[in-house]
Amino acid sequence: MSGRTTALTPPADARPPVRHPEAPAPGEVIGAHYDNCFGCGGGVPHGLHLEVRAGEGVRVTAEFRVREAHQGAPGLAHGGVLATALDETLGSLNWLTRVIAVTGRLETDYVLPVPVDTVLHLDAEVSAVHGRKIYCTATGRIGGPEGPVAVRADAVFIEVKLEHFVNNGRPAEIKAVLSDPDQLKVVRAFEVNP
Ligand SMILES: CCCCCCCCCCCC(=O)SCCNC(=O)CCNC(=O)[C@H](O)C(C)(C)COP(=O)(O)OP(=O)(O)OC[C@H]1O[C@@H](n2cnc3c(N)ncnc32)[C@H](O)[C@@H]1OP(=O)(O)O
Secondary structure (H helix, E strand, O other): OOOOOOOHHOOOOOOOOOOOOOOOOOOOEOOOOOOOOOOOOOOOOOOOOEEEEEOOOOOOEEEEEOOOOOOOOOOOOOOOHHHHHHHHHOOOHHHHOOOOOEEEEEEEEOOOOOOOOEEEEEEEEEEEEEOOOEEEEEEEEEOOOOOEEEEEEEEEEEEEHHHHHHHHHHHHHHHHHHOHHHHHHHHHHHHHOO
């Protein structure tokens, strides 16, 4: 038995992911999608401040330095924070497909404890797409991109329209985003490249 649930296994007729022709070039830093995002935003003092780079194909890499604010056990990263790092890295794959998708299911394996000050080297890729479902995986390694795996995740993201955020987000933040030219650039990247 593989240990993976059916919901995380692409069906037989799933197709390979397609990299959008205007995806950021391999090596290019993918900026924060929202300044107040706990995963990538620069405006959240105790956030993860994840820096994500586009990779080849439909793949991204990211680095996350575990800080004191991220502890669970003394001197060790909180498991929920590590899941957030995996989730955010997986969410950044949106920028390579130019499809907006949100986490539907995220299954995380914790393999090694991760001490404060560790730089976690994350790597995520889309494995398959079936309708609105995007199947993807991520790993976080300690010490370097080839270091030992500390955490890994399998996930299904579900494609949504921009209305998902407009209709469900708190009105004050939605209004602020829609009146911010930098944020609108992010939104338009998806609107003009459906
Ligand atoms: C401007 C840029 C900003 C871009 C901003 C990007 C931010 C990224 C941030 C990091 C990522 C996050 O944390 S995102 C935040 C955390 N996630 C969320 O808040 C999502 C909350 N959940 C929802 O809103 C909803 O449940 C959805 C949208 C996921 C699905 O609802 P729906 O749209 O009604 O879809 P539904 O018809 O039920 O299902 C469609 C298909 O998906 C499958 N499906 C649905 N849910 C699941 C699931 N949990 N696990 C597996 N599969 C699922 C169904 O079986 C179906 O397959 P079939 O029958 O077609 O085969």
